[in-house]
Amino acid sequence: MENSAKKNMTMWMGVVAVVVLALVIWMASRSANDEAPLADGEGTDISDMTSTEDTTAGSVNTSAPQSATLSYQQALVKYADARIQIDSTCQVSPNNVTYKNGTNIMLDNRSAVTRTIKLGSTYTIKPYGFKIVRLSSSTLPSTLLMDCDSSQNVATVLIQK
Numbered sequence: 001m002e003n004s005a006k007k008n009m010t011m012w013m014g015v016v017a018v019v020v021l022a023l024v025i026w027m028a029s030r031s032a033n034d035e036a037p038l039a040d041g042e043g044t045d046i047s048d049m050t051s052t053e054d055t056t057a058g059s060v061n062t063s064a065p066q067s068a069t070l071s072y073q074q075a076l077v078k079y080a081d082a083r084i085q086i087d088s089t090c091q092v093s094p095n096n097v098t099y100k101n102g103t104n105i106m107l108d109n110r111s112a113v114t115r116t117i118k119l120g121s122t123y124t125i126k127p128y129g130f131k132i133v134r135l136s137s138s139t140l141p142s143t144l145l146m147d148c149d150s151s152q153n154v155a156t157v158l159i160q161k
Contacts, residue, residue: 079106086115090148098158099135107131118147135159
């Protein structure tokens with residue numbers, strides 16, 4: 001009986017080792033293939049630090065003088081809990097969010113190309129630029145699906161009271 005118990009224990013240890021090894025390999029391949037959103041101040045180039053708010057059509061600050069626009073660092077602080085980041089493949093982070101009606105959010109383009117974003121209205125965001133937009137709806141709750149260039153439904157934004 002003792003010999004059988006040792007065989008069972010050895011077999012289970014082998015199974016656990018194989019499962020752990022498979023998880024490690026899966027996690028390593030997943031992180032190598034996925035482009036994670038940039039952490040604040042991490043992996044950014046000089047254009048990130050010097051970009052200012054895009055106050056063209058659609059921005060809540062269209063009439064603000066250039067000197068009154070936000071720098072990228074100021075916007076990261078001010079909109080830390082209200083930012084949707086768009087990467088070089090039109091993937092967004094976060095991709096499922098809820099905001100209160102009338103909330104201003106930061107649409108943050110972290111790619112080297114101009115993006116056309118549809119989120120209720122249509123916004124054009126310059127490379128490595130950002131735009132501050134107001135989310136509002138007369139009927140609540142309201143669900144907005146976000147499109148990025150030709151990619152559709154890359155994010156879901158729920159607007160609540």
